[in-house]
Amino acid sequence: MLLSINFFAKILWLSLLTNVILADSLINDDDLNSGDKQQSKNNSIKSDPIDVQILAGETSSFDVYLINPPDKPVDVSFVCEHSPCSTFDNELSPIRLSSDNYRIRINITAVRPGHDVIVFEFNDTSISDKFAFTRVRVGRGQFWTILSLFWGWGYFFIWSLSFWPQNVTNFKRKSVIGLSFDYTILHFTGFIYYSIFNCGLYFSSVIQDQYELKFPRSEIPVELNDVVYGLHAAFTTSITFIQCFIYEKGNQRFALVSKLYQAIVWTVGIILIILVGFNVINWLTWIYYFSYVKLSVTSLKYLPQVYFNFRRKSTAGWTIWMIWLDITGGSFSMLQMLTIAYNYDDWRTLLGNLPKFGLGLASVVYDLIFLIQHYILYRNSTPSSSDSSLEKCSNIKTSTPTLNSNLCNNDNDDSTAIIVIESKPSTNTSINTS
Structure with missing residues (x-):
């Protein structure tokens, strides 16, 4: 009963997340209203x-503009956040935005x-600088860009598919013996936490x-595929649950x-x-x-199943196809991060996202x-022997209810069951007296 309540409590939390997203306008009024009105x-x-995303040696452009024509001319200069600029050598010339020309195109040629x-x-100071910047990413070549997309979509589909083999195995066996409940x-719940984070940051x-x-x-470090992946994972793992x-x-x-861990979280x-x-x-x-919490769960969630297999000295009931898909998806995820870092010569993105890379590595291990x-x-x-007898007891049919109960409720692995079948004379037996 407690676990059922816990399950429905999680569904309630997902509903609560929806209320959080729908309450945006109210929160804006309360917390950010004064700043928004001022801006x-x-x-x-x-x-x-x-x-702006281009390849080395290519030329691209972006527009610098004011939302409304200014009352007086505005002189704008350009600097790179981390000087000197890493992708181009020539400095960008200053521009002047005026009431007659308050949108100017800037051309850049990537060198490396x-x-x-x-x-x-x-x-x-009367003009907001909140969005007064442009992000520029310069890749080595089209091959590395395509390879990165291949790794990305590959791990998305493979990891999404990896949740189904265990459900199919359980359905075919009509049994979850061999599957760690703690895992x-x-x-x-790990993917419920993940979905709360993704949905909140993507929609709100x-x-x-x-x-x-x-x-x-x-x-924003969340894309639509992250949202879809998390919600799909929460759905499929809820079926397993x-x-x-x-x-x-x-x-x-x-x-x-x-139970204590879930209650505390x-x-x-x-x-x-x-x-x-x-x-x-x-x-x-x-x-x-x-x-x-999701990071800690991903680091620890496999331990119960590893110990469960060790204790039983068997992996029966734990589908190996899920592991092959999971290790392939984890490898693709790390390869994509390495490819992106190499393509854009930007290893800070890898170092800045060590949790994702570390979790992929932990999953592979x-x-x-x-x-x-x-x-x-x-x-x-x-x-x-206890697993085998418990899984097969539903197929045992005898004429004695007490015997059925004893067989299915025997928790002693080393016990030996002696079945005595009492034969009764058939009522249809005829005796030839001639």
Whole structure:
């Protein structure tokens, strides 16, 4: 009953996230209203596009413009955030925006691969500089760009597919014996945490504004495929979680430490959202809390299944196809990050996203452990006698209900069951007296 309540509580939290997103306008009024109103009265200088992506040796352009014609001319100069500029050698000439010409095109020629942020500098304090910058990424060549896309979409589809083999295996066996319940609940709730972070940062304009204030001139680190992947993973792992209650499970149970961990995580989440209501913290802090929990879950979630296989000396019930897909997806993810870093000669992106790279590496390491268990350590092993009897007891049919109960409830692995079948004379037997 407690676990069922816990499951529906998580669904309630997803519903709560929807309310957070829909409450954007209200939060804007309460927390950011004064700043937005002040900026709406002032002019603003911007770039179009804000992101320029080209190859070395190519020429591209972006527009610098004012939202409204200025009252007086505005002189704008350009500097790279990290001087000197890494992607081009020639300095950009200053420009003057006026009421007659308040949109000017700037041409740049990339010399070498790299990453730059071009910042617009001007002295007019009545003009907002919130979006007065352009991000420039210069790649080595088209081959590396295509290869990066291949790794990216490859790991997206492979990792998405990896959630289904275990569900199919459970469905065919009508049993979850061999699947660690503690791994299952960590796998499921981990992607709920991940979805809360992705959906909040992708859909909520309030959280995006808070992110921009905390990380100026940074790109939002969540794409649509991240949102779809997280929600799909939460859905498929919820099926696995439900299967633990409806299929044959033997004497498997959720460990007390798993229940305590879930209770603590969600209790802290409730406390933090109360603090948001009292303006002690903001929504960005709240969703980042779940991202940190997701990092810890991903680092630890495989340990229960590794130990469970070790204790049983068997991998029966734990589908190896999921591991092959997972290790392939994890390898693709790391290869994409390495390809992007090399293509743009920007290893800061790799160092700045070490958690993602580290988690991909941790996933691959765990997968290698599972492969060693399956193909080497327990290659010729069979499930323990208790697992086998529990999985097969539903197929045992006898005429004695008490015998059925004793067989299916016997938890002693070393016990030997002696079945005595009492024969009864057939009522249809005829005796020839002639």
